[in-house]
Amino acid sequence: IKFLVAQLGIEEFRRLVFEEREKLPHDDRWTAYLGTLADYAETPVKPAFSLNGAPVPEGFHDWQETNVYPQRQAGYSVVTVNLPLGDLTSWQMFQLADVARRYVGDNVRTTVEQNIVLRWIPDADLPAVYEELRAIGLGDPGAGTIVDITSCPGTDTCKLGIASSRGLAGELRRRLGVKNATMPDAIKELRIKVSGCFNSCGQHHVADIGFFGNSRRAGNYKVPHFQVVLGGQWHENAGSYGLAIGAVPAKNIPDLLDTITNRYVQERQRGETFQGWVTRLGRKEVKTILDPFTAIPEYEENPLFYRDWGDSRTYSIDDIGVGECAGEVVSLFSMEISRAESEHFDALVALDEGSASLADQRAYQSMLLAARALVRTQNPNVGTEPDAVVQEFRTRFYDTKLFFDKFAGGKFAQFLLDRHENPPLNPDLHAAHRAIEEAQLFIEATHAAEARINGVIVR
Ligand code: SF4
Structure with missing residues (x-):
């Protein structure tokens, strides 16, 4: 808004x-x-009182460092109750209400990072509050650090979910938690956010490192993937969005995260932010970090790779294709859609270099290539001329509604049709950015449509 x-x-x-x-x-x-x-209107339940060197319980200082900050009113603090993945049991809710009532009254606040905030805690009460929270399993430190991952429900409960955002977030939190004590501050300070699809409920676009779920076809199977979105700004009122760099199989994301954060720590210049490092490296170089993680092993070689995080079922258990000839079609489609993705990536690079017209043109071109890839699964002889590609796409996939998303209908197809009919005269960077986002969604929708049409069930 x-x-x-x-x-x-x-x-x-x-x-x-x-x-x-x-x-x-x-x-x-x-x-x-x-x-x-x-x-x-909030008023404090208890008078302000300073901690004044009083003894504190074990673990208090770590918790205080990340979960407590001074309130504007002297002698009071704000406490962030860190909820892993935003989860809270009903028992914990009752206990937390009891703690809140005694220390701060009736008001608690939820945060966009899926935590709960208690305001008006007298400084002298912080050790007691910490112990009470710890006793109900809510005393974890790390609020607002890399382990405090935000995630939407994803495939756990959301009908639109494509990949398990909560499964991935839980796995990352577990692995990062193990390393937390020895982690450099530059890594601790990063924020990770995960969405189960492009709809952004997990705020992946305003995180240092964001992921959103999608899927790719490998042979006759579907493999859960996450788009990697780097360099978004969660501070300064979410001042700028990150942009998608590329899709990586879900099972490779934890190792990729290690590689990205390690390189950041090794290569960052004095005082350089993550966003600054990504910008200095440039999108092309960042993409080379992702590339080794994009390969998908054969199903027989590593079936675990074909399961989503937190799900013991094979992601593609019902995803067997329709026949031998499908193999050829898929391989042609895969080759052509990867050209579209490559063109899309070049659009991102053009945007980075400040060339709005070129970025817009490449975004459009990437949609055309994706549309052509799909058209050629039905009509291998279609040419490369844009009018012919769009006309074929419209007739075969839009008018028939074959391209339509179960929930978004023809919205993604419309991105191509509108851009083809009304090319912008002088797109600025904002417009080019939007064109790139739309092209990304169009390419994702093309993957989904192809899998659907050729016999793979896309949830
Ligand atoms: S981002 Fe997608 S999967 Fe996640 S809650 Fe929103 S619509 Fe559902």
Whole structure:
């Protein structure tokens, strides 16, 4: 919404809201809360008191370093209750409510990083609060560090999930937790966020290191993958988004993370942020870090690779293709779709270099290549001329709804059709960025459509 408000201006935004409201049956609840806003004003339950060198329990200092920060009002602190993957049992909720009532009153706050915040804790009470939280399994340190991974529900419960974001986040948290004590501060300070699909509920686009789920076909199987999104800004009000660098099989993500963080620590210049390091390296070089992790072993060689994190089932147990001839089609498609991905990557590079027109053109070209890859599974003789490719794509996959996503309908196909019919005159960097994002979604939708049409079930 903030980008929309910035683009439209608050007056126009307000006008549109009121216009929309006119169409809805009136509901008093829209504004009723305005009369009781004062009821939500927070006042401390206990007077401020400093810790003043009092003895503290074991583990307190580690917890304090990451989970406590001073409140603006002297003598009070804000405590972040670190919830692994945002999880909290009903028993813990009751216990936490009891702790909150005694120390801070009725108000607790949830955060976008899936933690809970307690405000107005007198400094002198911090050791007692720590012990009480620890007793109910909520005393983990590491809030706001690399182990505090944000994840959407993904395939656990979300119908749109493509890969197991929670499974991956849990595995990364486990591995990072083991190394936490010896980890350089530069790594500890990074943020990881994971979404189960491109919809971004896990905020992967505003993390130092973000992942979102997708899948790729390997022979007659489907393999869970994650797109790697680097260099997003979670601070400064999520000031800039990261961009997708490439897709990596889910089972390779933990090792890839080790490689990326190790290289960052070894190569960073004094005071250089992760975002700065990614920018200095440039997208091409960053992609070379990913490349060794993209290979998929044969199913017979490593069946575990074909399972998602936290799922003991083979990801493609029902994914057997329709016949021998499918093998040839898949291999042609795979080759051609990888050209589309390569063109998409070049669009990202052009964007990095500040060339908006070239970036836009390449994003468009990548959609054309992806569309052509799909068309050629039905009509190998289609040419390369854009009008012919788009016309074939429209007839065979849009009008028939074969390309349609179960939930998004024809939205992704529309990205190509609109761009083909209305090329922008002078795209700026913002427009080029959007074109690249749309091309990414179009390519993902092409993968999904091809797998669906050729006999692989895509969830
Ligand atoms: S990002 Fe995708 S998988 Fe995750 S909650 Fe949103 S729609 Fe569901």
